[in-house]
Amino acid sequence: MLQSKHSEAFLAVAETGNFEQAAQRLNITASAVTLRLQSLEKSLGHLLIVRERPCKPTQVGQSLLHYLQHSKLLEQNFLQNLTGQTASAFYQVNIATNADSLATWLLPVLKSCLVENQIVVHFQVDDQSQTHHLLEAGLVNACVTTEAQAMKGCSAAYIGTMHYHFVATPAFCQQWFKNGVNRESIRLAPALIFNPKDGMHTDYIQKNFGLNIAQYPHHFIPSSHGFVDAIAMGLGYGWLPYYQAKDFFTNGTLIEVSPALQIDLPLYWHHWKQQSKQLDQITQVLKTTAQSVLQ
Known part of the structure; x- marks a missing residue:
């Protein structure tokens, strides 16, 4: 099972390309982002992010990124169709x-x-x-x-x-x-x-x-x-x-x-x-x- 906090940390790093920016997005420390990402990599048994500048997903990480983005889009569409609008109207x-x-x-x-x-x-x-x-x-x-x-x-x-x-x-x-x-x-x-x-x-x-x-x-x-x-x-x-x-x-x-x-x-x-x-x-x-x- 993918833990949401770990997945959110991976998604933030993959999309921003930076641990510090990912931390700002999640309102946590950069070290907390690192720990969550390491926990996810350990549980899946694969390296997910290449620690460069900017950070880039590995091949397995790219697959996970597409899965999470797709799941996020499906959830967003479901909620929007259910309520008719986003939180900002x-x-x-x-x-x-x-x-x-x-x-x-x-x-x-x-x-x-x-x-x-x-x-x-x-x-x-x-x-x-x-x-x-x-x-x-x-x-x-x-x-x-x-x-x-x-x-x-x-x-x-x-x-x-x-x-x-x-x-x-x-x-x-x-x-x-x-x-x-x-x-x-x-x-x-x-x-x-x-x-x-x-x-x-x-x-x-x-x-x-x-x-x-x-x-x-x-x-x-x-x-x-x-x-x-x-x-x-x-x-x-x-x-x-x-x-x-x-x-x-x-x-x-x-x-x-x-x-x-x-x-x-x-x-x-x-x-x-x-x-x-x-x-x-x-x-x-x-x-x-x-x-x-x-x-």
């Missing part, structure tokens, strides 16, 4: 999404619904090809994903397409693409990629130019706003959603290097078939509004 939903959606269209679309219905959202960000795994693991109530097929027990609906444009500054184009975009220029020019999971960029280059990520220079910029800034200052080329690129096109900071290299990214909204009234309201807003905003 706001209803909490957990949504997984890709960073570009969160940085551009998602919050403007949801704003009125969240305010009017007193809903708070805990977002988890991952690549658009991976967010549905968080739903499958029970860590979120719903997700924005590129996966079209609904999992068992879930519903999926198409909500729109993000249009990505191949962009760079005029000076960058003159330096690296003056003879056009081809295998040789892609092999030499520095690329901007969101992070190692950014398959949209790397898969496209692999498919169209026959180059894997190790064969061309690239920056990893794991921030939507930092990514835009890096392109605008001429550090490299990359794909930007039209929602982010349009103002730069207007003022001339960026140009579309090649319209032929646009990428269309269809997005789908997945959620459990049995959902709360509040999540159903979010679902209806996304199904009726997102597509027109993305267009």
Whole structure:
């Protein structure tokens, strides 16, 4: 049996990555957190946390973390559906999404619904090809994903397409693409990629130019706003959603290097078939509004 105090200590350390912050969350001393975690590890017979900075769960610890987060989410959903609200009168939903959606269209679309219905959202960000795994693991109530097929027990609906444009500054184009975009220029020019999971960029280059990520220079910029800034200052080329690129096109900071290299990214909204009234309201807003905003 998992003792709640021991599990809470493990969860706090795993989520904060720090014994001191975990102690503050639980309102106990750091040494008490250590003792509770050690007791849990002894009872399970496995090391759960690697004592680094920041602390990280081991493979067994990761499994326990998912189990506890899933159990916490199920309990939260049950209590919220039973009482209709949280202790603060706001209803909490957990949504997984890709960073570009969160940085551009998602919050403007949801704003009125969240305010009017007193809903708070805990977002988890991952690549658009991976967010549905968080739903499958029970860590979120719903997700924005590129996966079209609904999992068992879930519903999926198409909500729109993000249009990505191949962009760079005029000076960058003159330096690296003056003879056009081809295998040789892609092999030499520095690329901007969101992070190692950014398959949209790397898969496209692999498919169209026959180059894997190790064969061309690239920056990893794991921030939507930092990514835009890096392109605008001429550090490299990359794909930007039209929602982010349009103002730069207007003022001339960026140009579309090649319209032929646009990428269309269809997005789908997945959620459990049995959902709360509040999540159903979010679902209806996304199904009726997102597509027109993305267009």
